[in-house]
Amino acid sequence: MNLRVETQNPREGVAVIALGGEVDVYTSPRVKQEIVNLLNAGTPKMVVDLTGVEYLDSTGLGVLIGGLKRARERDGDLKLVCDNTRILRIFEITGLTKIFDIYRSSADALDKL
Amino acid sequence: MNLRVETQNPREGVAVIALGGEVDVYTSPRVKQEIVNLLNAGTPKMVVDLTGVEYLDSTGLGVLIGGLKRARERDGDLKLVCDNTRILRIFEITGLTKIFDIYRSSADALDKL
Amino acid sequence: MSETLPLAEVTLTIPSRPEYVGVARLAILGVASRMRFSYDEVEDIRLAVGEACTNAIDRLNGSGATERPISLTCTIDANRLMIEARSPLASTPPRPRSTEEADLDNLMEGKELSGVLIRILMDEVESEEDASAGIHLLRMVKYVAR
Amino acid sequence: MSETLPLAEVTLTIPSRPEYVGVARLAILGVASRMRFSYDEVEDIRLAVGEACTNAIDRLNGSGATERPISLTCTIDANRLMIEARSPLASTPPRPRSTEEADLDNLMEGKELSGVLIRILMDEVESEEDASAGIHLLRMVKYVAR
Ligand SMILES: Nc1ncnc2c1ncn2[C@@H]1O[C@H](COP(=O)(O)OP(=O)(O)O)[C@@H](O)[C@H]1O
Ligand SMILES: Nc1ncnc2c1ncn2[C@@H]1O[C@H](COP(=O)(O)OP(=O)(O)O)[C@@H](O)[C@H]1O
16 A cells, blocks of 8 residues: 555644555545544644655545544644645645645644644 | 666767666667667767666667677677666576676776776 | 657556556556656646546445446547546436535535546546446546647 | 455556557556565566567567557456456567577567566466467466465
8 A cells, every 4th residue: 555654742632644655545544544543532633744645636635624624623623734736736726725724844833733 | 758868978989878767669769779879970889877777678678789789890899887676687587697797887887898 | 759640549447446546547647648748737637537536436335336347548649638437327326516615514525526626637528427338437638738 | 455355357458559568567567566566576567568568569560560459458366466468460470489598689679588578577478379360368477475
């Protein structure tokens, strides 16, 4: 499976999920599971770092949107990190830049959480 | 075309052809032409640097073998540079390591020309 | 590639399962990158084809039709690439499409996004159903910039 | 991928022209890398498939049959990958095969090497001609290491 998932807890109740490779119809269920696990473990504030992601499809977008919604329901938030113009373009053309806060680095995103 | 060809003349009558990308049934005619041009221009000693080559098929091998033969007919030689284990393996399994002198760097190969 | 080449056709058939969508994306990458498309255009085509397959698989999910394959027919021209994606018609009726602005709920599973992306990424998009053959056809065209 | 998945089939059809061999290599890369092959095995399969196409194109070269496509059928199993390459039968008789050690002259165009490579890279190789259908079939199998 061409997806890498690495999760860290820089502080209590806050997680950074760094994704790498392809987030698509095949792999995104694993990302969804990771987000759900964090929420269930009482970690409603998270940063999803897309820096290493080479391919993101609508299924991946759907998982991120679902994560954002569920996080907010628990008074948390889900912020994104992305500096790949190709991936940023997908958020732009789908209008999702209006819904997500997207930062250039995971330090920036953590600051705002 | 996913092939890069860069030729330099480090000294009179000697050429280094650096190849990059894919040397296959589609692109190898261009490599053959480059070798033929050098031979016709009175440059029978050459180093073909395969360091940047990611894919080499039998057509590419055929062009190199043909180049070696034609170079030797003109009292020249054709030496190879390769440090990619994958590409080296193709020379090994086809027994072509017996026919070609293969070096790790183009400086080494030039020394022996 | 020169303009004098005759029309060429590449076809690919994959199982309608998530793990094979990547095969379609790689094959289409090979096709598009041999044409005079820019890097961004090649990526657009790759994403659109991925979405076409993903969309079909989503619709088939649970409908029992997953044993029937998805086929892609690429018709390659000097000036354009046409891709026809044929997938088994889902037995369940298509979900009603949202008429208002996309909201979080509708977008949850990314399903609406798939169609949106395809329409933005490709120059022409047409959808047809052949109920008797049980086939859904999505025809997508991308033109090479002049 | 788990062993319980049913047999899957991926088919690809390309024009028998050099510029499309890369499409076949990319598609097969997608197929093989989703199986439990090592990196080296995936590369072996990719090269073997490239050679199968190259070989067919070489034989067709100048025979006028280049308008007929090459098709690849991949049958994917938990334990093995079978690839069947079907190409138009060249109207010219196959060159006689050299019986002695490969010498420079025979190897000149890399044509003999193609068959040598395929046989070394794959675990099983079979070649069949269907003269009535005008089809040459090369069947190649690679097993997943136990
Ligand atoms: N496999 C399929 N079976 C039935 N309909 C399909 C299939 N794949 C795509 N469609 C079609 O997709 C069309 C809408 O697709 P799309 O533009 O993605 O809309 P939506 O936003 O509802 O997903 C519908 O008209 C539907 O017929
Ligand atoms: N398109 C084709 N038309 C006819 N024969 C083909 C074609 N492609 C491959 N072959 C077959 O390839 C076989 C030999 O292939 P190969 O092992 O590569 O030998 P060689 O070393 O002579 O190239 C011959 O039996 C020939 O029938």
